[in-house]
Amino acid sequence: MMLKQGIDWSDVRWEEVWKASKDTLTMLGASLLFTIILGLLLGVVLFLTSRRQLLDQPVVYWLLSLVVNILRSVPFVILMIMIMPVTKALTGTTLGVQGSIPPLVVAAAPFFARLVETSLREVDRGVIEAAQAMGASRWEIVRRVLLLEARPGLLAGITITAVTLVSYTAMSGVIGGGGLGDLALRYGYQRFQTSVMIVTVGLLIVLVQILQMAGDLMVRRFSRK
Template identity: 75%
Template sequence: MAGAAPFSFFSDIQWNDIFKASNETLYMLAFSLLFTVILGLLLGIVLFLFSEGQLLQNRALYGLLSVIVNVLRSVPFVILMILIMPFTKTIVGTSIGVKGAIPPLVVAAAPFFARLVETSLREVDKGVVEAATAMGASKGMIVLHVLLREARTGLIAAITITAVTLVSYTAMSGVIGGGGLGDLALRFGYQRFRLDVMIVTVALLLILVQILQTAGDMLVKAFSRR
């Protein structure tokens, strides 16, 4: 009986709710990460190309994009979710729930990822780019076959960092009823003083972060050897 006491602490948990919330978190993470990588990669490439000394150097456009990226990165995620509610409703038809959480997640994470992409591209040896240019490669070929290829380990690391960041953002989306583990932790763990629910949700988020980080590290090592 004494040995069963620790497990009885979690006996009142509705595991169906935990399972549903976990699926919602994975859904939000998967789709927000997909759109974040697409938009952030494009924005990061443009930032890099428009920066000083690069293929499409344009100080005015770089300065404008840089300001936009910095502004979006500086707004706290909870405030950003509230600010863009009209935009979110226009895009997905609702500003709450799992679907309503995805646009704010992308808007918050894409500029963050774009900066990481820009930094990764800056680490590519300029000599490689100059050699490709001397061989007559077009700007598009240089981006696709030189810059992105040479920066791939940095880009994988950037995706990993962004994915981990998005996990914390999905948890915060519970503030506006975004669903997922964060919403469950807020409604049951905090508002109803259910410490058991809080412990389980936090533990699952930590496990998810660990899985993402481990997978990212393994991919970086694998591509570093090639």
């Protein structure tokens, strides 16, 4: 029926689309913020504890690495459901924008941590050695050498993580997370309103495009090579 009659744009309730877009942006912003904080911390610790690095704690590294791998191997849809008790304890709800932020962070932080670890590994060992020779402490090396030198890589990592988070926010619609994914699911899929589906997907594409362009711009702005 839908195919014969073409797409009925009157199905689209724009104030709902507007609200869902705002929800998506809120989820993205909040989860990205927490992901960056936690992922950066975890990534730095992973890097420092790895073999022949400043802390060189193979056992700690192995344990952290295991946790990260476990979290990364669970599909996001399952992870959301698995950590519902944690979500409830943290935010008081498992629904809506609030309820979707903890699973988003738990899924994205280990992912971002690996990207952080990789970009820190790219930092020239010689520069770290030079800082040591100048009498820099470990903390000064992390803050003033590693994070500075890895900045383009970290910005690229944040961009990739943000884009990944956009698709995760859409998935959180499955458990009533709100946002554009939720809208697409409820109207586009369950009520066969293709127009809503097209609008939401279109908006997600635009969002990802903007994030990627902004990220690339930042990387270029901070590259010195």
